[in-house]
Amino acid sequence: MQQHRIIVLGAGYTGAIAAGRLARQLHREDVAITLVNAEPDFVERVRMHQLAVGQELPHRPFSEMFAGTGVELKLATVTAVDAERRTVSVTAAGGTEELEYDTLVYALGSGWNTQGVPGTAEHAHEIASRPGALRLRERLAALEAGRSVVVVGGGLTGLEAATEIAEARPDLAVTLAARGGLGDWLSDKGRQHVRKVFAGLGITALEHTAVTGVEADRITTADGGSVPAAVTVWTTGFAVHPIARATTLEVTDNGQIVVDRTMRSVSHPDVYAVGDAALAMGPGDKPLRMSCASGTPMAWQAADAIAARLTGGKIPKTPLRYFNQCISLGRREGLIQYVTADDRSVRAALTGRLAAGYKELICKGAAWGVAHPKLGFRTRPRRVVTPRPTPLRATA
Numbered sequence: 471m472q473q474h475r476i477i478v479l480g481a482g483y484t485g486a487i488a489a490g491r492l493a494r495q496l497h498r499e500d501v502a503i504t505l506v507n508a509e510p511d512f513v514e515r516v517r518m519h520q521l522a523v524g525q526e527l528p529h530r531p532f533s534e535m536f537a538g539t540g541v542e543l544k545l546a547t548v549t550a551v552d553a554e555r556r557t558v559s560v561t562a563a564g565g566t567e568e569l570e571y572d573t574l575v576y577a578l579g580s581g582w583n584t585q586g587v588p589g590t591a592e593h594a595h596e597i598a599s600r601p602g603a604l605r606l607r608e609r610l611a612a613l614e615a616g617r618s619v620v621v622v623g624g625g626l627t628g629l630e631a632a633t634e635i636a637e638a639r640p641d642l643a644v645t646l647a648a649r650g651g652l653g654d655w656l657s658d659k660g661r662q663h664v665r666k667v668f669a670g671l672g673i674t675a676l677e678h679t680a681v682t683g684v685e686a687d688r689i690t691t692a693d694g695g696s697v698p699a700a701v702t703v704w705t706t707g708f709a710v711h712p713i714a715r716a717t718t719l720e721v722t723d724n725g726q727i728v729v730d731r732t733m734r735s736v737s738h739p740d741v742y743a744v745g746d747a748a749l750a751m752g753p754g755d756k757p758l759r760m761s762c763a764s765g766t767p768m769a770w771q772a773a774d775a776i777a778a779r780l781t782g783g784k785i786p787k788t789p790l791r792y793f794n795q796c797i798s799l800g801r802r803e804g805l806i807q808y809v810t811a812d813d814r815s816v817r818a819a820l821t822g823r824l825a826a827g828y829k830e831l832i833c834k835g836a837a838w839g840v841a842h843p844k845l846g847f848r849t850r851p852r853r854v855v856t857p858r859p860t861p862l863r864a865t866a
């Protein structure tokens with residue numbers, strides 16, 4: 471019998487977790503699981519602010535992580551997806567290639583979002599990727615004492631980047647420019663702690679400041695002013711990978727694939743999307759935000775749904791809800807903001823060194839779960855009852 475071909479695109483947290491979870495649930499004789507990724511190592515994206523200031527991160531090669539699982543790693547860049555013909559075009563060292571799938575897991579994630587602000591692409595640095603973090607690392611290392619660094623964006627990534635840089639380089643003048651108030655989505659306790667840490671590290675907060683331009687040595691603001699910036703770090707959200715928008719898959723205006731409760735495409739039932747690439751609804755019928763906290767349960771749900779549908783089992787429901795927001799504020803300070811199921815802050819928050827330790831455990835736990843696909847989730851592999859692919863849909 472022909473093996474059911476499962477292709478997973480992207481080996482970030484969500485793609486790697488989905489591939490490993492599928493391999494643990496399905497017999498190798500029945501399925502061929504291929505994980506396509508451009509880099510040979512796992513990237514802990516939630517630690518890119520640490521990499522940017524010179525800290526060394528553990529080396530996690532996929533060849534070791536997936537050894538013995540049956541998952542085939544293909545080092546290649548995805549260039550196109552044809553959802554009607556069920557093919558994926560990739561470019562690897564040996565040239566271009568077309569891969570056929572019966573089930574596709576789309577986990578290409580997101581990158582930085584310039585928001586269309588002039589000069590950002592030319593002059594700003596990003597830490598949404600390892601190459602970007604390494605470029606910023608080189609620039610910061612060459613920066614003389616007393617120079618200015620401006621972090622644009624007051625969300626989680628902006629808070630973590632500003633505090634990490636200020637702690638690692640106290641000789642620099644670090645400023646954070648936020649469109650709203652500093653930590654305005656946090657509880658009173660959370661906001662007060664962020665302000666306390668900023669004051670202790672000497673970080674200047676420019677609140678209610680919209681950045682309208684980036685130049686080589688400054689940023690410009692909506693009020694007509696400018697702020698000196700030898701280095702500008704841009705952290706104003708994420709933009710999804712553009713490939714899905716070029717397909718016949720149903721996507722949102724920003725290019726996210728629209729999925730149902732099981733992470734299955736609403737337009738193409740042989741395609742699943744997880745992580746930042748997907749628009750999934752959480753509690754209160756609110757879209758899940760782009761984050762590792764959202765992506766991990768999405769990957770669990772997709773893998774479990776695929777395995778259940780292939781083996782004729784009952785599809786379990788993974789809770790798609792939030793418990794807290796974990797924010798590192800340098801290596802010695804942290805903030806754990808407890809939230810409702812739909813991600814609204816409540817009064818309770820954990821702060822200080824204990825919160826920093828908690829955040830570190832969360833990061834290590836997430837990486838451990840990806841790096842040990844043979845361990846953790848225990849189940850007896852099930853036999854596929856419908857291993858042959860369904861007929862191709864007719865194209866227009």
